[in-house]
Amino acid sequence: MSAGEIFWDVIPYVTLAILVVGVWWRYRYDKFGWTTRSSQLYENRLLRIASPLFHFGILVVILGHVIGLVIPESWTEAIGVSEHMYHWGATVPGIIAGVATLVGVGLLIYRRRTTGPVFTATTVNDKLMYVVLVAALAAGLATTVIGAAAGNSAANYRETVSPWFRSIWILQPRGDLMVQAPLQFHIHVVIALVLFSIWPFTRLVHAFSAPIAYLFRPYIVYRSRDAAGRQELVGSQPHRRGW
Numbered sequence: 001m002s003a004g005e006i007f008w009d010v011i012p013y014v015t016l017a018i019l020v021v022g023v024w025w026r027y028r029y030d031k032f033g034w035t036t037r038s039s040q041l042y043e044n045r046l047l048r049i050a051s052p053l054f055h056f057g058i059l060v061v062i063l064g065h066v067i068g069l070v071i072p073e074s075w076t077e078a079i080g081v082s083e084h085m086y087h088w089g090a091t092v093p094g095i096i097a098g099v100a101t102l103v104g105v106g107l108l109i110y111r112r113r114t115t116g117p118v119f120t121a122t123t124v125n126d127k128l129m130y131v132v133l134v135a136a137l138a139a140g141l142a143t144t145v146i147g148a149a150a151g152n153s154a155a156n157y158r159e160t161v162s163p164w165f166r167s168i169w170i171l172q173p174r175g176d177l178m179v180q181a182p183l184q185f186h187i188h189v190v191i192a193l194v195l196f197s198i199w200p201f202t203r204l205v206h207a208f209s210a211p212i213a214y215l216f217r218p219y220i221v222y223r224s225r226d227a228a229g230r231q232e233l234v235g236s237q238p239h240r241r242g243w
Helices: 003-029 045-070 073-078 083-114 116-120 124-150 161-169 175-179 183-201 203-208 225-234
Strands: none
Touching: 003 161, 003 175, 003 183, 003 203, 045 083, 045 161, 073 083, 083 116, 083 124, 124 183, 124 203, 161 175, 175 183, 183 203
16 A cells, blocks of 8 residues: 555544544634624625625535535436536536635635734634635636546546545545546645644634524514613513514
8 A cells, every 4th residue: 555545545534533623622612712703893895795705606616516526426427417518517617616716715815904903803823724725725726627628538536536535434445546636636635634624723613503593583672771761661561572
């Protein structure tokens, strides 16, 4: 077994361990830090453009990765989707989503750098996170563009990267498959592993919070103290809170 195979067999589990333990530690000992530390109060014009671009773009990027890595090639062929159809169906939305996400995060970084209070609140962890995040997005977009330029016959990642990814989850790692993948996939995956390793220790940890309770919480009603006092004096019943 070569050093490359050992690397691709072992490092994913190291990354998963850091991610799981890091998220647990962060939630156990830093609940109050489990936030994006919103800076909307300081600047809103750029944020209204950059935030949707980044968040909606990254959702499409994640969805594309899930489809490409989890769904075997034999499944899409069984329902009549040829490799050519799959290639272009994944490439065009992938490039659009990748560009939108990069533009969004670029605007967010520009806003953070040029808005005084936001820049002051930027930590070293934030800066490291942005560097690795942009590198992962740029590497992924470059990989997609290279694949589009080379055509669907060149380096089909669903024969190397995807089976390797699935083998990790069934505890039968196939590092030999990843070794066969082109260099651009190695670079992209390594940067992604670094990103997931630092994820629990940055503001990105808020992605693990599902705001389900937000849909069912009571309304937040703002009223003056004088109005509340008058209501108590006349003995009127308070309005029902919630939906």
